[in-house]
Structure formats: structure tokens, C-alpha cells
Amino acid sequence: MPASRTTTAFRRSHRGFTLVELLVAIAVMALMAILSWRGLDGMSRAQTQTLARSDEVLVLQAGLAQWKSDLDAMTASPQVIGLDWDGRVLRITRRGSAGPSDGMRVAAWTRRTDAGGNWLRWQSPPLTSLDDWQTYWAQAQNWAQNAGDEDKKREVPVVPLQDWQIFYFRGGAWSNPLSSDGPDKETQSALPDGVRAVLTLPPGQAITGRLTLDWARPTVGGGKS
Structure with a gap:
């Protein structure tokens, strides 16, 4: 083979990329990088949203567990009211969680618009006298209206709460504690056999819509609620 042809073939086999080829390669790499970033960003957003929803569910579960705990520990006597619902706040006189030495407490649940429409729980310090109980029983009602x-x-x-309702179970039926057609005053002063809370959870949360919580007194429901 002549020397000139050999030199020409060597140059063709060892020539570099042209400017157009480099630009095309860079454009393809840039497009792949953008698509990869969007995929990673989407996965990150999905993971963040999933974690946020999981946290909301855990907070709701903790709140419902506390609700049940307050009702399970509910107590009453001729001098102390155990449970009262006035349409705005549910007040509960409950035993202390640390045993008899912890005294009694007043726990209260309400929904306040000035708190962003949240379902709120309030609790008094340990109470050891009737005067203390009367003070914090009244304070719980004031807290719900003007904290x-x-x-x-x-x-x-x-949790955020759109609306809620309370019903008592007495005489084998659920009734509104505020209804004039309900049990007489003497019966109303006694603890109900069950309490039902109907919560309306707003859109945008992990759990939305209507949620019904039924609780039965352990002595009535065989220890189940």
C-alpha cells in the first residue's frame, strides 16, 4: 500500500469528535441529568409526604389513646361531678395516673377556633381538696371559652377538627346530653354507660371525614371500650 494512503487511513481512524458531535453528546447528558434529578426530586417529595402523613396518624392515635385513658380513669362522687358536656367542652374528673397519691385531675376537651380549629386537651394539676376541684372544674369551662x-x-x-358531637349511652340507647327529651336530671347526674364522640376531620389530613369513637364503661363492657 502506498505511504500516502496509509497516512490518510491512520488519520481517519484517530481523528477526534467534531464540535457538533460534542454539542449533541453534552445535550444528551444534560437531558439525562435533568430527568434523573426530577426522578430523585419526586422520590424525595413522596418520601417527605409519606413521613408527614405517618406523623399525623401517630398523633391522632396518641390523642385517641389519651381520650380513652381519660374516660377509663373517670370518677365521681356525691360531691364531685364525673362528666359534663355543655356543647362546647367535655369536662372529666379523673383519677391521677400515678395512683391514689396523685389525687384527682380535671381533664377537658374542646375545639377552639382561635387555636386554628384544633381539637385541644387541657388538664389541671393534681387536686387534693374539694375546693381545688371546684376551682379547676370552673376553670376548665372558662378555658374552652376564653383561654x-x-x-x-x-x-x-x-388534631385539626372541623366539628364534633358528643352522645351518652343510657337506658340502652344513645342520646344527646343536651336534649330536653333525654333522661331526667337525676339520671343525667350519674355517669353514662358509654360515651360517643363523632369527630369531623377536615380535608388535607392523613385521615379525613367522620370518625366515630365509642367508649363503654369497663364495668359495663366487660373491660372493653
């Missing part, structure tokens, strides 16, 4: 700074320190937001 002061000190009251807000004792409240815990549970």
Missing part, C-alpha cells in the same frame, strides 16, 4: 395565657400552657393540640 388565658396560663390556661394555654396546660393545653395540648391534638
Whole structure:
């Protein structure tokens, strides 16, 4: 083979990329990088949203567990009201969680619009006298209507709540405690056999719509609620 042909073939086999080929390669790599970034960003957003939803569910479960705990520990006597619903706040006189030495407490649940429409729980300090109970029983009602700074320190937001209703189970049927057609006053002063809370959870949460919570007194429901 002549030398000139050999040199020409060598140059063709060892020539570099042209400018157009480099630009095309760079464009393809850039497109792949963008698509990869969008995929990773989408996965990251999905993971963040999933974690947020999981946290919302855990908070709701903790709130419902506390609700059940308050009702399970409910107590009453001729001098102390155990349970009261006035259409705005549910007040509960409950035993202390640390045993008899912890005294009694007043726990209260309400929905306040000035708290962002959240379902809130409030609790008094340990109470050891009837005068203390009367003070905090009244304070729980005031907290639901117009909470002061000190009251807000004792409240815990549970979940956003659009609306809620309370029903008592007495005489084999559910009834509105505020209804004039309900049981007589003497019966109303006694603890009900069951309590039903109907919660309306707003859109945008992990769990939305209507949620019904039924609780039965352990002595009535065989220890189940």
C-alpha cells in the first residue's frame, strides 16, 4: 500500500469528535441529568409526604389513646361531678395516673377556633381538696371559652377538627346530653354507660371525614371500650 494512503487511513481512524458531535453528546447528558434529578426530586417529595402523613396518624392515635385513658380513669362522687358536656367542652374528673397519691385531675376537651380549629386537651394539676376541684372544674369551662395565657400552657393540640358531637349511652340507647327529651336530671347526674364522640376531620389530613369513637364503661363492657 502506498505511504500516502496509509497516512490518510491512520488519520481517519484517530481523528477526534467534531464540535457538533460534542454539542449533541453534552445535550444528551444534560437531558439525562435533568430527568434523573426530577426522578430523585419526586422520590424525595413522596418520601417527605409519606413521613408527614405517618406523623399525623401517630398523633391522632396518641390523642385517641389519651381520650380513652381519660374516660377509663373517670370518677365521681356525691360531691364531685364525673362528666359534663355543655356543647362546647367535655369536662372529666379523673383519677391521677400515678395512683391514689396523685389525687384527682380535671381533664377537658374542646375545639377552639382561635387555636386554628384544633381539637385541644387541657388538664389541671393534681387536686387534693374539694375546693381545688371546684376551682379547676370552673376553670376548665372558662378555658374552652376564653383561654388565658396560663390556661394555654396546660393545653395540648391534638388534631385539626372541623366539628364534633358528643352522645351518652343510657337506658340502652344513645342520646344527646343536651336534649330536653333525654333522661331526667337525676339520671343525667350519674355517669353514662358509654360515651360517643363523632369527630369531623377536615380535608388535607392523613385521615379525613367522620370518625366515630365509642367508649363503654369497663364495668359495663366487660373491660372493653
